[in-house]
Amino acid sequence: MRYLLLLCLVFSLALVATPALAQTDIEIVSSSTQADFPDALTFKVVAQSDYPIKEIVLCYQVEQVSRVAVVSEVKLKFTPGERVEASWLWDMRKASLPPGAVIHYSWIIKDAQGRVLTTEATSVTFEDDRYSWQSLSEGKITLFWYKGNRDFAQELMNAVQGSLTRLAQNTGAELEKPVRFYIYENTGALRQALIFPQEWTGGQAFTDYGIVVIGVSPDSEGLAWGKRVLPHELTHLLVHQVTFSPYSDPPTWLDEGLATYAEGDLRSDMKLLLQKAIADDSLISVSSLSSPFPADPQQALLSYAESDSLVSFLIKEYGRDKMLQLLESLRQGNSYNNALKQVYGFDIDGLDISWRASLGLPPRSTPTVAPSATASPTPTSVEATPTATATAATPAATLTASPKAKSGGSSASPWIWAGVGGFVAVLILLVWRLRR
Numbered sequence: 468m469r470y471l472l473l474l475c476l477v478f479s480l481a482l483v484a485t486p487a488l489a490q491t492d493i494e495i496v497s498s499s500t501q502a503d504f505p506d507a508l509t510f511k512v513v514a515q516s517d518y519p520i521k522e523i524v525l526c527y528q529v530e531q532v533s534r535v536a537v538v539s540e541v542k543l544k545f546t547p548g549e550r551v552e553a554s555w556l557w558d559m560r561k562a563s564l565p566p567g568a569v570i571h572y573s574w575i576i577k578d579a580q581g582r583v584l585t586t587e588a589t590s591v592t593f594e595d596d597r598y599s600w601q602s603l604s605e606g607k608i609t610l611f612w613y614k615g616n617r618d619f620a621q622e623l624m625n626a627v628q629g630s631l632t633r634l635a636q637n638t639g640a641e642l643e644k645p646v647r648f649y650i651y652e653n654t655g656a657l658r659q660a661l662i663f664p665q666e667w668t669g670g671q672a673f674t675d676y677g678i679v680v681i682g683v684s685p686d687s688e689g690l691a692w693g694k695r696v697l698p699h700e701l702t703h704l705l706v707h708q709v710t711f712s713p714y715s716d717p718p719t720w721l722d723e724g725l726a727t728y729a730e731g732d733l734r735s736d737m738k739l740l741l742q743k744a745i746a747d748d749s750l751i752s753v754s755s756l757s758s759p760f761p762a763d764p765q766q767a768l769l770s771y772a773e774s775d776s777l778v779s780f781l782i783k784e785y786g787r788d789k790m791l792q793l794l795e796s797l798r799q800g801n802s803y804n805n806a807l808k809q810v811y812g813f814d815i816d817g818l819d820i821s822w823r824a825s826l827g828l829p830p831r832s833t834p835t836v837a838p839s840a841t842a843s844p845t846p847t848s849v850e851a852t853p854t855a856t857a858t859a860a861t862p863a864a865t866l867t868a869s870p871k872a873k874s875g876g877s878s879a880s881p882w883i884w885a886g887v888g889g890f891v892a893v894l895i896l897l898v899w900r901l902r903r
């Protein structure tokens with residue numbers, strides 16, 4: 468916020484330099500915002516001056532967790548006069564902010580006398596005001612919900628706090644910034660809150676904003692699902708916070724492995740798939756798991772199970788401090804191979820060998836090729852990769868999970884992507900990303 472103020476201030480000081488001693492008689496009569504969730508946010512201002520007001524600029528900045536947010540400026544259209552009203556409608560179909568996104572803004576107003584008024588920065592939260600949200604906070608976590616009693620929210624909170632404790636104890640990783648969950652009563656209500664809702668969307672994690680929106684029904688079935696999916700998505704936000712580097716994302720097996728690990732015991736269907744792959748010696752290589760997961764539902768599920776197994780192996784064999792060092796090394800922008808070598812003394816293939824040995828399997832007969840296993844110089848590489856797998860995938864009505872399609876703004880999990888083919892999911896997500 469200070470950053471915004473500073474920028475806007477520099478802007479206005481430059482303009483005000485000539486009539487420096489003139490009194491600023493420009494006044495704000497009113498300044499307000501109106502949310503039309505999720506489509507638009509309108510900023511309105513009424514100002515007056517002794518001289519005709521000829522320019523109104525809105526400076527705004529969306530609060531983000533890790534990136535330096537860009538300050539945007541919009542020149543408002545209005546008829547100049549001594550008392551003017553102006554407004555600007557921010558079309559969220561282009562910005563797609565999640566509920567709870569915080570926007571800092573200020574006005575810069577100029578009159579015909581060359582005088583400038585810069586208002587103090589103020590904040591508005593883009594709330595989904597169609598519901599009466601209740602909230603529950605503990606530490607850095609806040610849950611917002613509107614359907615179900617406090618026990619429902621408390622149970623979800625306990626699951627989330629339990630996973631944070633588990634992660635802190637076993638990996639040393641802790642949340643650095645607040646995380647907010649917006650819990651809708653079901654996926655239907657959730658989809659109405661999203662700009663580009665998809666049939667398969669059960670939730671969405673907006674990592675840059677520290678926000679997860681999710682549909683969890685306040686019944687026993689919903690609760691059981693929520694108690695897994697909230698810790699899972701929370702972990703993605705945590706991993707994003709502790710590994711954020713402008714150069715690369717963490718390898719998929721680490722991100723998804725930690726998220727699955729945070730849920731607690733491995734899901735029984737995943738456990739079975741893993742056991743079968745070990746028995747058949749058909750495990751997917753660590754190198755392949757560094758890239759987005761396969762679109763094939765069974766292979767995707769196996770990928771999650773293997774990732775969980777890999778993370779558990781590293782924690783059990785080498786301890787929590789090493790895991791923390793690995794995350795830190797990735798934050799410093801090291802490639803996957805270098806980060807692993809630095810911390811554990813083996814590269815991706817070496818990890819594959821050690822992990823397989825722990826499962827009673829010999830090294831692979833053919834070494835894996837790892838073209839995409841090193842950190843790439845652009846942060847968009849992971850987003851771009853799903854196209855390759857998407858074209859090879861077949862939509863399947865029975866799909867229970869699909870590959871992670873991680874991006875700077877959001878990510879999805881096997882919990883969240885339920886019911887529809889990975890091909891469609893990945894493609895739609897890509898389109899959505901491109902339209903952002």
Ligand SMILES: [Zn+2]
Nearest residue numbers: 723726879880
């Ligand atoms: Zn996930």
